[in-house]
Amino acid sequence: MECNEHLLKMLIRDSVAKLPEKEKALYQFIDELEVRLIESAATPDQYMNLLKKYSPYHAAAKQFDISPYKARTMMHRIEWKIAGRVEEKLHNLKWVEQPSGGKRVKKGYLML
Template sequence: MECNEHLLKMLVRDIVAKLPEKEKALYQFIDELEVRLIEAAATPDQYLNLLKKYSPYHEAANQFDISPYKARTMMHRIEWKIAANLEEKLQHIKWLEHPSHGKRVKKGYLVFK
């Protein structure tokens, strides 16, 4: 099913909210750092340079008292979990359209099977 960006963000937020606290905290910490770096960068090259200078994994390692390797490994596992959960949710979404009594506009809504 083709999905719009807003729906995907909503589904990901829902999945993240249901993660265990440690995973949710790490994911949100790294994600927020990456978003700040994206916003600070004017070009993709500048973003990559900022990533090297202010590594979110090193920052998370300091914040959560773990190694940068463990922060990266945990983040990758969390991202895999989110992606799998998102794929499962997308498999169960169906768009239903109902004609509006005599009008040309159709009303639609999402249903989770």
């Protein structure tokens, strides 16, 4: 199913909220750092250079007292988990139309 950006963000936010606390904290920490780097970069190349210089995995490793390798591995697992949940929700989405009580316009509701 094709979905718009707002729906996708909502589904991701919902999936992140349901993560165990440790996973949620690590995901949010790394995600926020990456967003800040994206916002400060003018080009994709500059973003890649900033990623190398200010590695979110190294920062997370320091913050959570783990190795950068473990931070990266955990982040990848969390992202796979989130992607799986989002994909499942997208697969199960249904658009339900409700009669409008005699009017021509029907209201639609997205059922998750």
